[in-house]
Amino acid sequence: MKKMTEVQLSELETDLNAIRDEVLADLGERDANYIRRVVHLHRALEVGGRVMMPFGFIPPVFVAATVALGLSKIIENMEIGHNVMHGQYDWMNDPSLHSQTYEWDTACDSDSWRLTHNYEHHTYTNIIGKDRDYGYALLRLSDDEKWHPVHSLQFINYILLSTFFQWGVGLHEMEFERIRRGEISLKDKLPFLKGFLRKGGRQAFKDYVFFPLVTFPVAPIVLAGNVGANLIRNLWSSTVIFCGHFTQDAETFTEEECEGESKGHWYLRQLGGSSNFTGSRFVHLLSGHLSYQVEHHVFPDLPAHRYPEISEKVQAVCKKHGIHYNTGSFAKQYGTVLKRIASFSLPDRLRQRIAPKMA
Amino acid sequence: MLSRTERTSALQWLGKQLFNREDPAAFFDPLLERINPMWVQQHTPARVERIEDETADTKTFVLSPAKRWAGFQAGQHVNICIDIDGVRCNRTFSLSSAPAQWHNNGTVTLTIKRLPGGLVTNWMHDHLEPGTTIGLGEAFGDFLIPDAAEPLLYIAGGSGITPVLSQLDTLAAADYQAPVTLLYFVRTQADIIAAQKLHELKQTWTGLTLNIIATNESETPRYLKEADLDDITGVETRRCYLCGPKGLMDLATELLTQRGMAEDRMHSTFFAAPQAALDTDSLGGDVRFSNSDISVSSEGDAPILEIAEAAKLSPRYGCRMGICHQCSCKKTNGTVVNRLTGKSSGPGEETIQLCVSVPQGPVTVEL
Numbered sequence: 243m244k245k246m247t248e249v250q251l252s253e254l255e256t257d258l259n260a261i262r263d264e265v266l267a268d269l270g271e272r273d274a275n276y277i278r279r280v281v282h283l284h285r286a287l288e289v290g291g292r293v294m295m296p297f298g299f300i301p302p303v304f305v306a307a308t309v310a311l312g313l314s315k316i317i318e319n320m321e322i323g324h325n326v327m328h329g330q331y332d333w334m335n336d337p338s339l340h341s342q343t344y345e346w347d348t349a350c351d352s353d354s355w356r357l358t359h360n361y362e363h364h365t366y367t368n369i370i371g372k373d374r375d376y377g378y379a380l381l382r383l384s385d386d387e388k389w390h391p392v393h394s395l396q397f398i399n400y401i402l403l404s405t406f407f408q409w410g411v412g413l414h415e416m417e418f419e420r421i422r423r424g425e426i427s428l429k430d431k432l433p434f435l436k437g438f439l440r441k442g443g444r445q446a447f448k449d450y451v452f453f454p455l456v457t458f459p460v461a462p463i464v465l466a467g468n469v470g471a472n473l474i475r476n477l478w479s480s481t482v483i484f485c486g487h488f489t490q491d492a493e494t495f496t497e498e499e500c501e502g503e504s505k506g507h508w509y510l511r512q513l514g515g516s517s518n519f520t521g522s523r524f525v526h527l528l529s530g531h532l533s534y535q536v537e538h539h540v541f542p543d544l545p546a547h548r549y550p551e552i553s554e555k556v557q558a559v560c561k562k563h564g565i566h567y568n569t570g571s572f573a574k575q576y577g578t579v580l581k582r583i584a585s586f587s588l589p590d591r592l593r594q595r596i597a598p599k600m601a
Numbered sequence: 602m603l604s605r606t607e608r609t610s611a612l613q614w615l616g617k618q619l620f621n622r623e624d625p626a627a628f629f630d631p632l633l634e635r636i637n638p639m640w641v642q643q644h645t646p647a648r649v650e651r652i653e654d655e656t657a658d659t660k661t662f663v664l665s666p667a668k669r670w671a672g673f674q675a676g677q678h679v680n681i682c683i684d685i686d687g688v689r690c691n692r693t694f695s696l697s698s699a700p701a702q703w704h705n706n707g708t709v710t711l712t713i714k715r716l717p718g719g720l721v722t723n724w725m726h727d728h729l730e731p732g733t734t735i736g737l738g739e740a741f742g743d744f745l746i747p748d749a750a751e752p753l754l755y756i757a758g759g760s761g762i763t764p765v766l767s768q769l770d771t772l773a774a775a776d777y778q779a780p781v782t783l784l785y786f787v788r789t790q791a792d793i794i795a796a797q798k799l800h801e802l803k804q805t806w807t808g809l810t811l812n813i814i815a816t817n818e819s820e821t822p823r824y825l826k827e828a829d830l831d832d833i834t835g836v837e838t839r840r841c842y843l844c845g846p847k848g849l850m851d852l853a854t855e856l857l858t859q860r861g862m863a864e865d866r867m868h869s870t871f872f873a874a875p876q877a878a879l880d881t882d883s884l885g886g887d888v889r890f891s892n893s894d895i896s897v898s899s900e901g902d903a904p905i906l907e908i909a910e911a912a913k914l915s916p917r918y919g920c921r922m923g924i925c926h927q928c929s930c931k932k933t934n935g936t937v938v939n940r941l942t943g944k945s946s947g948p949g950e951e952t953i954q955l956c957v958s959v960p961q962g963p964v965t966v967e968l
Contacts, residue, residue, distance in 0.1 A: 270686040270687045270688075271687040272687070282631040284631075285632045286632065289629075329915060332917075333687075335689040335691075335915075335918060337917065337927075338630075342917075345622060347621060444618050444621070452615075452618070
C-alpha cells in the first residue's frame with residue numbers, strides 16, 4: 243500500500259468528501275427518474291420472459307425468453323437490489339426502494355447480505371483474514387495464504403462457484419471454514435441457516451417448481467429456461483464481482499496496517515483494493531455500475547449511475563495524491579483475474595518462475 | 602399507513618414467494634402506472650379533478666380516489682403522498698367534503714392552506730395540476746359526529762374549519778334534530794374558507810347558528826371570549842368540537858372547562874402537532890443506532906428522527922408529527938419521551954415513532 247502521512251490522508255479525505263458532498267447536494271428528480279426507469283425495465287423484462295417462456299418450444303422464443311429473464315435477474319440483482327440495499331436511494335423515502343426492507347431476486351437472504359457485504363466487505367475491504375469476500379474462503383488469491391495441495395485444483399472450484407454463484411453468496415455467512423477450524427459450531431449458525439433455507443427455498447420454489455408446474459405440459463422447457471436464466475445471472479455477476487477486487491493490481495492489506503485506521507486511510511484502501519473496467523452504458527447498467535468498483539467502494543451509498551460522472555474527479559484526486567487508479571478493458575481486467583486464480587493455485591516457487599508479475 | 606391492508610390469503614402468500622415483497626401486488630406498479638396511473642397498488646391513487654381557490658392562500662383539491670378506497674366518516678383525515686424532486690412526502694390532511702359526496706359521485710375534497718415555508722402545501726398550490734394522481738391512504742381519526750342528535754358547539758380557527766365542513770354538510774343532509782353553533786375564527790373577512798358553502802348551509806338549515814369572527818381587523822386582536830359563549834344556549838351541556846391553532850384550542854378548552862364542561866365531551870382534532878410542555882433539562886442522551894453501528898449524543902428535545910438524520914442516516918418517515926407511523930422503529934433499550942403527550946416510555950424493547958420520540962438518557966434503536 244502506498245505510504246501516506248496522516249496529514250496527507252486527511253487531505254485525501256477532504257478531497258473525496260468534497261466530491262461526495264457535491265453529489266449529495268444535487269440528488270433529486272433525475273436520480274429518482276433513473277432508478278424508476280430501471281425498475282420499469284426490470285419488470286418489463288421479467289414479465290416478458292415469464293410470459294414467453296411457455297412458448298419456448300419454438301427455439302428462437304426459448305432463447306429470447308431465457309435471455310430476457312436472465313437480463314431481468316441481472317438488472318434486479320446488480321443495478322436495483324445491490325444498490326438499493328446500500329442505501330443509495332433511501333433519501334427518496336419510497337418504501338419499495340428502502341435499504342432495510344428490500345428483498346432481492348436471488349437465493350441470498352437480504353439481511354445476510356446487508357451483514358456480510360455492506361458491513362463486513364465494505365468495512366474490511368481486502369484485509370486478509372477480515373474480508374471473507376477475498377477469495378470467498380475457497381480460493382487462494384494472494385501469497386498471504388500458505389499454499390496447500392488442494393489449491394492446485396482451485397480453478398475447478400472457481401468454475402463451480404461461478405456456476406452456482408447465488409447459492410455460494412447465499413451460504414457465505416455460514417462460515418464453513420470457521421466451522422471446520424472449530425472456531426464456531428454448527429449450532430451457532432442455526433438462525434442463519436433458517437433464514438437461508440427460507441429465502442433459498444422460496445427462490446428454488448419459484449423458478450424450479452411453481453412456474454414449471456403452472457405451465458405443466460411444457461414444464462421441462464420452462465424449467466430449462468429458468469435454469470438457463472439463473473445460470474446467465476450467476477456467471478455474469480460472479481465475473482463482474484471478481485473483476486472488482488482480484489485483478490492484477492488490486493492490493494491486499496494486513497490487519498496490522500489497518501488497526502485504528504482513519505477515514506483517510508480507509509479511503510486509500512478502497513482506492514487501492516478495487517478495480518474498474520471500461521465498457522458501454524449497457525455494460526455499466528448490467529454490472530450495476532460495479533464496473534466503477536473504485537467509485538463504488540469510495541462512495542457505496544451514492545446512486546450508482548452517478549459513478550461515471552464523478553469518475554474523472556476521483557481520477558484527478560488519485561493523480562494529485564499519486565495513487566494508482568486501477569482500470570482497463572473488461573478483457574484485460576478479467577484476464578488478470580483468471581491469471582491470478584491460476585497462478586496462485588501453484589506452489590510459490592513454481593508460480594514465481596511462471597508468473598513472476600503476480601506478487 | 603399508506604399501504605393498503607393486505608388480506609392474508611393463499612394468493613397473498615404465493616405473491617410473497619414469487620415477488621419477494623410484503624405487498625406483491627405492487628410489484629407490477631411500474632408497468633401498471635404507464636398504462637393507467639389509477640391501477641397502482643402500492644397506495645390508493647386519487648386523480649386530481651379540479652382545484653378551486655378558496656382564499657388568497659387556500660385551495661380546495663377535488664380528488665377521485667380509485668374505487669377500492671374504503672371511504673371515510675365525516676371529520677376523519679387521510680395521509681397523502683406526493684413525490685417532490687424525487688422525494689416521497691407524506692402528509693396528513695382532514696377531508697373537507699361529506700361522505701355523501703364520495704358515495705354519490707366518487708369525489709372527496711382536501712382544503713389546504715399554504716403553510717409558510719411548508720414543502721408540501723406550497724408545492725401543491727404551485728405545481729399540482731388537474732389530471733395528475735397522488736397517493737391516498739385510508740381514512741382514520743376519531744373526530745366523529747355523535748350517534749344520537751344532541752346540541753353541538755363547533756369552535757374552529759383558520760383552516761381548522763376543514764373537518765367541520767365535512768361534518769356540517771353531513772348533519773344538514775341528515776336533517777339534524779338539535780341546535781348546532783359554529784364559532785369560526787378567521788384573520789380577516791377575506792380569509793373565510795368556504796364562505797359560500799357556510800352561507801348556503803345557514804340559509805337551508807334553521808338549526809345552525811353561524812358566528813364568524815375576524816381576529817385581526819381591529820386595533821387589538823379579537824380572540825375567543827366569555828361573551829361568545831354566553832350567547833349560546835345551554836353551552837355547558839353541549840358536545841363540543843375544536844379544531845384550529847393551538848392558542849385557540851387552549852383558550853377554548855380553558856373557558857369551557859371553567860364552565861364545567863366534562864373533558865370527554867370536548868373533541869379536538871390535530872391541526873398542527875400539539876406539543877406537550879417538556880422539561881428539556883432531563884432530555885437528550887446518547888443514541889445508538891445499532892444496525893448502522895453509529896452512536897451520537899443529543900441534547901434538548903430533538904426527536905430521534907432528526908438525530909438520525911443529523912447522523913447522516915435516512916430512516917423512513919412520513920408525516921413527522923406522530924400520526925402516520927411510517928417511521929416506527931424498534932427501540933431495544935432506553936427511555937424516550939413522546940413529544941405529543943409528554944409521557945415517558947418503558948425502558949425495554951418496544952416500537953416507537955421516531956419523529957415524536959425524544960431520548961431521555963441513553964437509547965438504542967434498531968436503525
